[in-house]
Amino acid sequence: MGEQGLLLKTEEMYKSFGITKALKGVGIELRRGQILGLIGENGSGKSTLTSIVAAIQPADSGKMYLEGQPYEPSDTMEANEKGICMILQEKGTFDALTVAKNIFVGKENLFCKKGILDNRAMNRAAQEALDAVGADYIRASMPLGALNFEDRKLVEVARAMYMKPKILIVDETTTALSRNGRDILYEIMKKMKKEGKSVIFISHDIDELMEICDTLTILRDGVYIDTLEKEKFDAGMIRKLMVGREVAENYYRSDCESSKNKEVVLSMDHVSARELKDITFELHKGEILGFGGLADCGMHILGSVAFGNIEPDLGRVLAGDGSIIASPRDAMGRKIAYISKNRDQESLMVASSIRDNICCASYNKLSQGPFLWPKAQDAFVDRWAGELEIKMQGLYQYVMELSGGNKQKVALAKWLGFGADIFILDCPTRGIDIGVKSNIYALMEELRSQGKSIILISEELPEVIGMSDRTIILKDGRISGEFKREDGLTETLLIDYMV
Ligand SMILES: Nc1ncnc2c1ncn2[C@@H]1O[C@H](COP(=O)(O)OP(=O)(O)OP(=O)(O)O)[C@@H](O)[C@H]1O
Numbered sequence: 001m002g003e004q005g006l007l008l009k010t011e012e013m014y015k016s017f018g019i020t021k022a023l024k025g026v027g028i029e030l031r032r033g034q035i036l037g038l039i040g041e042n043g044s045g046k047s048t049l050t051s052i053v054a055a056i057q058p059a060d061s062g063k064m065y066l067e068g069q070p071y072e073p074s075d076t077m078e079a080n081e082k083g084i085c086m087i088l089q090e091k092g093t094f095d096a097l098t099v100a101k102n103i104f105v106g107k108e109n110l111f112c113k114k115g116i117l118d119n120r121a122m123n124r125a126a127q128e129a130l131d132a133v134g135a136d137y138i139r140a141s142m143p144l145g146a147l148n149f150e151d152r153k154l155v156e157v158a159r160a161m162y163m164k165p166k167i168l169i170v171d172e173t174t175t176a177l178s179r180n181g182r183d184i185l186y187e188i189m190k191k192m193k194k195e196g197k198s199v200i201f202i203s204h205d206i207d208e209l210m211e212i213c214d215t216l217t218i219l220r221d222g223v224y225i226d227t228l229e230k231e232k233f234d235a236g237m238i239r240k241l242m243v244g245r246e247v248a249e250n251y252y253r254s255d256c257e258s259s260k261n262k263e264v265v266l267s268m269d270h271v272s273a274r275e276l277k278d279i280t281f282e283l284h285k286g287e288i289l290g291f292g293g294l295a296d297c298g299m300h301i302l303g304s305v306a307f308g309n310i311e312p313d314l315g316r317v318l319a320g321d322g323s324i325i326a327s328p329r330d331a332m333g334r335k336i337a338y339i340s341k342n343r344d345q346e347s348l349m350v351a352s353s354i355r356d357n358i359c360c361a362s363y364n365k366l367s368q369g370p371f372l373w374p375k376a377q378d379a380f381v382d383r384w385a386g387e388l389e390i391k392m393q394g395l396y397q398y399v400m401e402l403s404g405g406n407k408q409k410v411a412l413a414k415w416l417g418f419g420a421d422i423f424i425l426d427c428p429t430r431g432i433d434i435g436v437k438s439n440i441y442a443l444m445e446e447l448r449s450q451g452k453s454i455i456l457i458s459e460e461l462p463e464v465i466g467m468s469d470r471t472i473i474l475k476d477g478r479i480s481g482e483f484k485r486e487d488g489l490t491e492t493l494l495i496d497y498m499v
Pocket residue numbers: 017020021022040041042043044045046047048049172391392400401402403404405406431
């Protein structure tokens with residue numbers, strides 16, 4: 001490749017956070033019309049590198065070139081003006097503002113005349129931005145807080161695309177999107193490529209990366225490892241380069257038997273709540289019960305209702321002893337744990353330490369009378385953070401400073417430490433790298449063999465099929481099918497019940 005085709009180049013990028021060396025001399029190259037995938041284990045430096053390119057934070061040292069010229073943006077506005085936009089891993093929007101104000105946050109002056117904001121013009125332009133990315137069903141004048149998690153992400157996509165970027169950076173966004181949202185994003189990437197623009201795409205899904213990207217750059221522990229062109233893509237090789245050792249491809253359960261225990265530990269009795277309609281099921285002891293469907297089928301609400309977060313309009317959620325679960329307090333009293341898909345907002349206290357997050361559900365266990373024993377807390381956190389291999393500087397580090405996958409591990413560590421008997425896991429491996437993913441599946445099998453029960457909600461059908469004793473498919477808020485593990489399930493069969 002001649003320098004001519006080169007759009008962006010980084011050289012010798014270094015970045016440390018205290019004792020953590022997030023980037024150790026990373027250089028990458030991005031060509032015009034290229035979709036470049038970035039892959040690496042949790043904490044390998046992907047978000048750090050791309051957020052420096054998008055000027056969200058500065059590097060400690062290193063050089064960047066855009067179209068052959070030194071590129072030294074002082075803030076995100078300047079990066080935007082130079083054609084670089086980034087869609088963040090977690091929430092980058094404000095609930096209290098309208099969709100339009102979120103799209104034009106910081107750019108309100110585009111719609112100001114003599115100091116007065118022309119809301120109608122702003123709404124019109126925002127609607128055009130939404131329509132242009134295929135999210136025309138989202139209304140620009142709505143408050144953002146009224147949208148679901150997936151649609152909020154699309155607002156961010158519309159905001160980025162309104163800037164007509166030359167380089168779009170997509171950081172682990174597809175796992176936050178519905179199928180429809182993913183298709184929208186893939187279309188955008190393909191269109192950019194056709195127009196000679198470029199994309200940096202971060203994902204943990206190797207199949208997705210191999211399909212979408214032209215080139216893959218692999219990072220490990222803040223170090224550049226290798227770059228592969230499409231014709232050299234090989235899943236086994238990519239995994240090996242990422243982790244530094246061979247990783248088995250098949251990490252799901254190998255048995256084909258369903259659990260036979262009939263003891264009911266949790267049930268829903270004709271529950272209707274928001275988009276859920278007339279849901280009845282029983283979860284048994286020692287069972288993994290999978291829920292699958294399209295992102296808007298109601299399965300994410302189901303998890304929240306089962307934990308008592310959302311009150312049913314009709315029907316009841318019952319614990320095994322027949323008592324009603326009407327609040328998270330009731331749920332925790334019955335040893336029920338819940339991990340939401342909406343990780344940073346609902347599963348974690350990101351502005352608190354790792355220690356507080358892991359201990360917060362277990363203070364009863366860690367206290368004696370009114371006293372909390374710091375040493376007991378430290379040992380507790382050490383044990384569970386170790387079990388999940390959380391990459392951190394120390395127990396007192398803020399959760400917001402962790403990489404995405406390590407945040408997810410903190411959420412899991414909290415509930416494992418709590419000693420829950422029932423786990424409601426909504427997209428538990430979201431953003432988690434393949435090495436740790438297999439540990440989480442092994443952990444789920446172990447919990448099951450200890451007689452614990454799991455509700456696994458996931459948009460990844462292979463995960464649901466691979467791990468569940470029984471699978472329930474939801475469609476438009478209703479149960480459309482129920483299958484046992486031994487039924488020889490395939491994705492194709494289940495998709496027929498989803499759409
Ligand atoms: N603001 C910060 N303060 C302290 N440490 C940080 C901060 N941001 C990132 N780090 C650390 O830098 C390292 C690299 O993190 P980064 O988010 O770049 O990883 P990643 O490859 O994007 O991971 P993931 O796949 O989990 O999203 C991690 O150890 C992380 O904890």
